[in-house]
Amino acid sequence: MLNPIAAFVILVAATTLESFGDAVVRIGLFNRSGVTQATTLLGGGVLLFGYGALLNFAPVPFERVVGLYIAILFCVWQVVAFATFRTLPSIQVMVGGALIVVGGLVVTFWQR
Numbered sequence: 001m002l003n004p005i006a007a008f009v010i011l012v013a014a015t016t017l018e019s020f021g022d023a024v025v026r027i028g029l030f031n032r033s034g035v036t037q038a039t040t041l042l043g044g045g046v047l048l049f050g051y052g053a054l055l056n057f058a059p060v061p062f063e064r065v066v067g068l069y070i071a072i073l074f075c076v077w078q079v080v081a082f083a084t085f086r087t088l089p090s091i092q093v094m095v096g097g098a099l100i101v102v103g104g105l106v107v108t109f110w111q112r
Contacts, residue, residue: 007060007068014055015073019080021047027084060108067107074100 021044028040058065074097081087089097 003059007058007065008072010054010058011065011069011072012076014051014058015069015076016080017047017051017054018073019077020084021045021051023080023084064108067104069104071101071104071108074104 024040024044024047028037028044032040055065055069058069060068078089078093078097081089
């Protein structure tokens with residue numbers, strides 16, 4: 001990994017854009033209509049494009065970035081789910097998420 005702090009910051013930003021983008025698209029699909037729906041879906045699409053573009057700037061080899069990305073995504077997703085939909089993760093989500101985070105760290109940091 002070239003710069004772990006830069007990678008972490010970029011991945012947190014990318015996962016935040018992805019999580020909020022997905023939430024905005026969900027809101028646009030199910031809670032809006034007409035021009036408001038189109039505007040909401042377009043906003044979600046812009047956030048998702050930002051995530052896709054930003055993810056590719058992470059200074060981590062592509063085959064290893066996915067592990068750290070998925071671990072961070074799980075954590076950010078829980079924050080966004082609470083902030084957007086006021087839902088708390090269940091014990092099953094937390095246990096599964098712990099496995100996701102551990103697996104992501106193994107993929108990213110386990111040296112060959």
